[in-house]
Structures are given as C-alpha cells and as structure tokens.
Amino acid sequence: MMEKIFIHRILTLFPNAIARKLLLMLIFILIFWVIYLASKDHTKFLFSLENHITLNQGNIFKKSSHSEAPLCPAVSPKETELRIKDIMEKLDQQIPPRPFTHVNTTTSATHSTATILNPQDTYCRGDQLDILLEVRDHLGRRKQYGGDFLRARMSSPALMAGASGKVTDFNNGTYLVSFTLFWEGQVSLSLLLIHPSEGVSALWRARNQGCDKIIFIGLFANRTSNVFTECGLTLNTNAELCQYMDDRDHEAFYCVRPQHRPCESLTHVTTRTRNISCLSKEEWSLFHRSNIGVEMMKNFTPVEVVPCNKSENIKKNCQIGMKTPFPSGYTLKKMWITAFCKQIKFNETQNINDCLERKLIYLMGDSTLRQWIYYLQKAVKTLKYFDHHGAGIFKTHVLLDVERHILIQWKKHGHPFVTKKLFSVKDENYIPREIDRVAGDKNTVIVITLGQHFRPFPINIFIRRAINIQKAIERLFLRSPETKVILKTENTREIHQNAEMFSDFHGYIQNLIIRDIFVDLNVGIIDAWDMTIAYCTNNAHPPDYVIQNQIGMFLNYIC
Numbered sequence: 001m002m003e004k005i006f007i008h009r010i011l012t013l014f015p016n017a018i019a020r021k022l023l024l025m026l027i028f029i030l031i032f033w034v035i036y037l038a039s040k041d042h043t044k045f046l047f048s049l050e051n052h053i054t055l056n057q058g059n060i061f062k063k064s065s066h067s068e069a070p071l072c073p074a075v076s077p078k079e080t081e082l083r084i085k086d087i088m089e090k091l092d093q094q095i096p097p098r099p100f101t102h103v104n105t106t107t108s109a110t111h112s113t114a115t116i117l118n119p120q121d122t123y124c125r126g127d128q129l130d131i132l133l134e135v136r137d138h139l140g141r142r143k144q145y146g147g148d149f150l151r152a153r154m155s156s157p158a159l160m161a162g163a164s165g166k167v168t169d170f171n172n173g174t175y176l177v178s179f180t181l182f183w184e185g186q187v188s189l190s191l192l193l194i195h196p197s198e199g200v201s202a203l204w205r206a207r208n209q210g211c212d213k214i215i216f217i218g219l220f221a222n223r224t225s226n227v228f229t230e231c232g233l234t235l236n237t238n239a240e241l242c243q244y245m246d247d248r249d250h251e252a253f254y255c256v257r258p259q260h261r262p263c264e265s266l267t268h269v270t271t272r273t274r275n276i277s278c279l280s281k282e283e284w285s286l287f288h289r290s291n292i293g294v295e296m297m298k299n300f301t302p303v304e305v306v307p308c309n310k311s312e313n314i315k316k317n318c319q320i321g322m323k324t325p326f327p328s329g330y331t332l333k334k335m336w337i338t339a340f341c342k343q344i345k346f347n348e349t350q351n352i353n354d355c356l357e358r359k360l361i362y363l364m365g366d367s368t369l370r371q372w373i374y375y376l377q378k379a380v381k382t383l384k385y386f387d388h389h390g391a392g393i394f395k396t397h398v399l400l401d402v403e404r405h406i407l408i409q410w411k412k413h414g415h416p417f418v419t420k421k422l423f424s425v426k427d428e429n430y431i432p433r434e435i436d437r438v439a440g441d442k443n444t445v446i447v448i449t450l451g452q453h454f455r456p457f458p459i460n461i462f463i464r465r466a467i468n469i470q471k472a473i474e475r476l477f478l479r480s481p482e483t484k485v486i487l488k489t490e491n492t493r494e495i496h497q498n499a500e501m502f503s504d505f506h507g508y509i510q511n512l513i514i515r516d517i518f519v520d521l522n523v524g525i526i527d528a529w530d531m532t533i534a535y536c537t538n539n540a541h542p543p544d545y546v547i548q549n550q551i552g553m554f555l556n557y558i559c
Helices: 002-012 017-053 077-094 197-209 281-287 349-356 367-379 431-436 459-479 504-517 528-535 544-558
Strands: 107-116 122-124 128-137 149-156 161-164 166-169 174-180 185-195 214-221 226-232 241-246 251-256 266-273 303-306 329-332 335-338 360-365 384-386 397-401 406-412 444-448 484-488 524-526
Touching (some): 077 504, 128 185, 149 166, 197 459, 329 528, 335 544, 431 459, 484 544, 528 544
Parallel strands (some): 360 406
Antiparallel strands (some): 128 174, 166 174, 241 251, 397 406
C-alpha cells in the first residue's frame, strides 16, 4: 500500500504522459540493476567462502607468478612481523657492536685467567664445580664487557665419558663456568674460546647485512633442453621473475624467468658459494684456524670424583612436555644418560618393534634427520626401504614394516637448502605446510629439525620459519591433541669450516630462538646440541653411536 502511495505522489509531480513513461522506465531499469549487482556480489561471496573453506593440500612451490588468497591465518601477518622485530631487538641487545682496531685488543685465551672456586682434593659425584673466568686482551688488559662465545666441556677419555658445562656471562669481562660432576673418576675440564666477543659481533653484523653469499641456480626443463637461471630468497635484478609464494606464511622464493619457458617448468635447484664476504680483512683475522677453539684452561689438572654414597633423586620416566635443563645429560661408555628423566633402554630389535608398532612417523628437516632413516634401516631388519622414486639423496625416504603397520618417512625442509647437488622442487614444501597435511592421532609422531641450512642467511628468515612451524603445530594440536611432536636441536659441526657462514655461533643463536618460540608448546626436546658437545663430535653428521642415542631418546618420548 505504501509503495502505491509513494509511486502515485511521484507521478503527480509529472503531469505530462511522456515524462511519466520515461520515469517509470528509469525506475524499472534502476530496480533491475540493483537486483543484478546484489546477485553478482552474492555469487562472489559464496565463491570466496568456498575458497577459504577448501584447504589447499597442493605443493606451494608449483605456483608461479600469481598467488592465491591466504587461508585465514590464526595469527595475523602484522603480529608475526612484530614478533620477528621483537626477537631481533632482543638479540641485538645481547650482541652489541664491538668494533676493534687491532687483534691485540680482542680477547686472549692465553692472558685470561680461570680459577676454581672453593677447590677441594676430591669431589662427590653429583657436586657442582664452579670456575671464575676473567678475560683479558692480548696486551694483558682486563676486559670490561662480555659476549665471548665459549664452550665448556668435561671428559674422562678412559670411560668414554663427556658432558657440557654451563657458562654464565656477567657482561663485565667475567664468567661463571659450572660443571655438574656426573660420574666418578679422573675428570678433565676444558674451556674453549670459540670466538672473542669482537668476532661474535662481526659475525652477527655480517649475517644480517645480507651479502647473498649463497647463489641458488634453478633448472627449467622441457623435452628438448634444460635452461639454468639464478634464483634466491631475494633477487636484486630488473629481470622478469618467477615468484613461488606462500602468501599465508609470507615465505618466498624467486627465479629469473627464462625465455620461452613457463615458471612451472622449474624442476630442480642447486646452490653455489659466491666469493664475497661482509667481513673486513681485520675481522677475518679473528677466524684463522689458530684463533678458533683455543683452550683457556691448559694448565688445569684433572679433578678426582668419588661416590660419597649420595642418594640420587628419583626421576620420572621421560615424556613429552618435560623441560630440559642444560646440561640435559652426559655420555658414559658412549651411552647417553639424561639428567632430568628416567630412560628405558631399547637395545633389542623386538623392543624397538614393539615401540614402533602401528606408528606413523614423519621426520621433517635436514640430512641430520635423514641419518635416522639410514640407522634404523641397519638396526631394525624388519623395516624395509620403499623406493619413493626420484633421484639423489634428497628425495623422500620411506621405511615400511607392513606386518606391524609401521611407516617412517623423511622429507627435506623447504628453501633454503644449501647443497652442490641438484634436488627436485616438484615435491617441495615448507614444514608448516607438511604439518598441515598430517591428520594426526595417538599413533602419529612428527620430528622436526631446522638450522644448519639457515646459518648463511639473515636471522629473520630463520625466525619467520620457526614462528610458522609453531603456528602449524598449534593448528595440529587443535585438531589432534594426541599427536606427538618432537624437536631435535641442531648438531654442532666442524669448528674451522667457513666461520662467516657456518660457525656454531649461528647455530647457538638459532637454538636460543627455537627454545624461546616453542617454550609454551607441549613438545619433546632432543637436545642434539648438548649431546654433540658431550660426545665432542665436531661434525654436522655425527657417527652412528650418537645417532643411536638420539633415536633412543626419541623412543623414550613416544613409548
């Protein structure tokens, strides 16, 4: 009724019949246009909603110069950027600039003095032995600031025993070095000056300066020929680029687009080292072999440790979620013994099979986790290698035991991956995307390691990846709280290998970041950093007896 009155009033304003007809036509056209637009927007809304609900399980590296709308992230990109900035600021405060004009003003292992506090003729097993370290420069002058990268270790070679020591930096040129005397007998103490604080500062600046020390080379293939072009996490070029984007997690990889080839024809990638450095000539002098890993306690005689009949604390069985102290354990007769939980020994194949029965185990990371696959294949004869096809050692590796319903899979992490060998990117994914593809249940286990391949790149790349993995684990726990997740920290590596790119200082910082980001998650920690110091392997790929003990810790967490 109201509509009729409204139209009648409008028509009275136009007494001319022709004007009335034109007005009515305009009104009908306007109504039709509004209905059409509403219908179009409704369709777009439904299409957009469907796209957000459908989880893309595909390979994000197959996308080229366009990208899809991100799946509603649990944490906004802005919040992630703020977290990265906050972590970076904290690290910058811990590692301030330490410019120097001559090596004589840097920390000297020879001139520094270490003193045992409250020395005794003998010590009881379980005691803590403390040493005060006062650092001086090469001219014998007392230093007024800390920041030196030190490594403390105690050992008894006859017992094949070793453990890390804990170093506390008072930031005034003095340090407290603490050793827990885990075993009886003659115990030797060691404190290595890996890098002086001036070298640490130089490494930190050089790393984050972004000198592009690693070159990525992409192989674009077709039926007749292959074309290679430069690739990278960033590319400083005006050439047309192929962009391989993960919009949700803000991860990116680029290649110079080859002529007459689509971006999707990228099949393999390899890397080379560029002959450039962000370190000055004076700074490089700190990283000569003679200046790395210098002993600061040469004149110390071994200490005597006796039983003393001390009662040991009753420890709970090892389980996921336990906080790991440092040191987290020690090695004795080549066996790793934890300091914070009670271990079960898995020496027999039957014991390991019973533990692994009906388990789906996903190993995600670098070649230090691939070593687990190699070891398990040798140690557990019922696990058979499944040929996943593909070429080279970086393809997906799978072990199967059909009778016991066991699957163990290793898959390399996404860019950056540093190797001179070609590796396929067609089955490539970042770890957060791989975690998103796991349904999860009480028999599903994920093991993650990250770090060695990130050392040559600015630290913000590592921080972003760690945060994205943390968010993926949180999503996993929402859909499957029973799924077990274990983090293996980095191994220490060769002490003299290109310090600018691969120094253990970079790994140490990444270890701190991992522990900070994952502190509130219910995950297990395999402290490979601590273990490889205790074993004194100095090798990114430690020997089998170390791998055996890493896997032993893993089995304790899941069984």
